[in-house]
Amino acid sequence: MFRIKAHGVKHSEKSLSYAQTELLNSTMPIRVCGAPTGSGKTYAFFEAVKQGQLVFFVVPTQALARDIKNTAISVLGNENQVKIWDYEQTKFALEQGEKPWLLREEELKTLKRQGGMIVATLESLAKLILGKDPKFQYSHLDIKTLLWFCDHLVFDEAHTLNERAFGLIYLMMVLVTHLHRENLQGHFLKLSLLSATHSNLFSELLDSQDLPQESFIQFDEQVIEEGFDRALHGDVIVHYCKTPILETIHDYAPELIRQLSPETALLLVYDSMAQFARDESNLAHFFKTQGIRADEVILINGQDKQSSHSFGGTGFEAGLFPAAKHRVIIGTSAVEMGVNFKVNCAIIESGFDAAGLLQRIGRVARGEKEGVVYVCLSSVAKIGDTLRHVKKLEPLANSQESYTIEQVRQKMADKKGHLKVFDLKKAKYLGGAFWSVLSRGEGRYLMKDAVLPAFDSLIAHKTDGKEKLPAPCDFLNYLHQLGQKNDWNGRSYFEAWLAAVDKALCDVRGFTPTLKVSFNGKLFEYNADWVLSRLESADLVDEDGRHIYTGNRSDYLREKAEKINFSVLNPFGSSFTISETHFSNVLNPYLSKLEKLEAKYGKNPVFKSAILFIRLTGLVVRDEQMDSLEKSGGII
Structure with missing residues (x-):
């Protein structure tokens, strides 16, 4: 056994800690803050609301969204200053016959006038940035609204995000940095990454010279073992x-x-x-x-x-x-x-x-x-x-x-001082892919002015010291251009794959499809892959596709996960079927199958570029039409 010593923080002005003061007052466009659990990182943004500012606060789970809302109401004393944007809010609005994004547009305008906080899940943020759902509901909310209406864009529990989610954050960091540099619209949105780990989790990104040094600050809470307030x-x-x-x-x-x-x-x-x-x-x-x-x-x-x-x-x-x-x-x-x-x-x-x-x-x-x-x-x-x-x-x-x-943190960290391994290159190329989706949509005019000058300064990576790779912002657009140049055998497959890549990026955390499952008459919706690999076959699959189990969950649990037949899109032909217990294991066998097509497609410039894009981003797109409810042993 070992003991972690009691610890706390000293207060500075307005009874705020060092980290809280920096988050509230720093003028840097990008702020990366590390502080232990319970240190009150969120509280700094309640103070910002009190000053009449608008805070867009992004969280990883619905439970955390509700916890922060309850805390905010108790601190601010006004429940009208805090709104939640998540699946439950969307569901409730639709049940009432209302359009969720029109409601959100009104909420944002009201909070802009009086000061307030929007607590949103990452999925809601992605839909706002990529603009598809708001547009379909005749809402004017889009990425420009976020950039020019909000005073703070905050990502809580940033260390829990995967590379796809951080790719979206990376795009926002580039945009925010450019807006500050050019003083566009005279507005200064600030982006904050909050982490319960050390702030150096993202140091490789910030040290990579992709963003100017004067645009960001890293700091950690000043935790002490004695004499704390x-x-x-x-x-x-x-x-x-x-x-x-x-x-x-x-x-x-x-x-x-x-x-x-x-x-x-x-x-x-x-x-x-x-x-x-x-x-x-x-x-x-x-x-x-x-x-x-x-x-x-x-x-x-x-x-x-x-x-x-x-x-x-x-x-x-x-x-x-x-x-x-x-x-x-x-x-x-x-x-x-x-x-x-x-x-x-x-x-x-x-x-x-x-x-x-x-x-x-x-x-x-x-x-x-x-x-x-x-x-x-x-x-x-x-x-x-x-x-x-x-x-x-x-x-x-x-x-x-x-x-x-x-001391515990230092002893648990790797040689670079990190508590979690993070694939920076993958995150950057995914960020470029998000930019590509935006550049072909209604946000293209803002994107042309804001993103291109910033991304043009990026240093292209090199492979084996020889092959120069496309810059992250160019890669997916480059594939679109290659696919449209000439009629070639397999072009229709390639275009279908590109469209599916755009759609997959809208799923910012890479969730898997869901199934409706019933145990003892209780219906719920859950990860389809988990159900298929972890549970025995259902007693009945009804005409609506619901998997009906007449007993309890434990009655059907497998001792060991079973492989599933995943159907994944092939950019150059019919979909592949790959058997694995989990979708995260599909990438390597998928790449192996693609590389075996070199004899047929190797001379086409699209071939190597597409494989390189998949390798750099890790994006494997499921075939929704063919991705059936099959286990490797046969159909359920």
């Missing part, structure tokens, strides 16, 4: 257990449960929804032996939140936020992202990287409370394999020493 966390004891989570719960949860105070809960965090589903019945029996009723346990995950109770049939409650009665909170990685719980003890799987692990530990012991965390083996790691960041945890756990939070 506001406590962030009390002492936290961290244990590392080389056992699966269920075994760890049986070993240590009884004592943790006995020590729970009436206002706190035990937090359990799984890396795998499938592993939780396997363990659920065992957990229900275990909690019963500990005197905890089923309705005192709440599940927070993408599946069960769609119902009031678990689909596993245990009677566990489900939702986005725990109530005072809940003594146990069980979640997946979604609980890492900013939502605050009253938790002083936790048993957690190790997560997918050091950034996620430290953020999970940061869920515990907020304020001056002390806490304890048991970190156990991840259910997503291969048998006998130890994830890289866990190897760095072991020496700490064996040391029996006390460390500052900064």
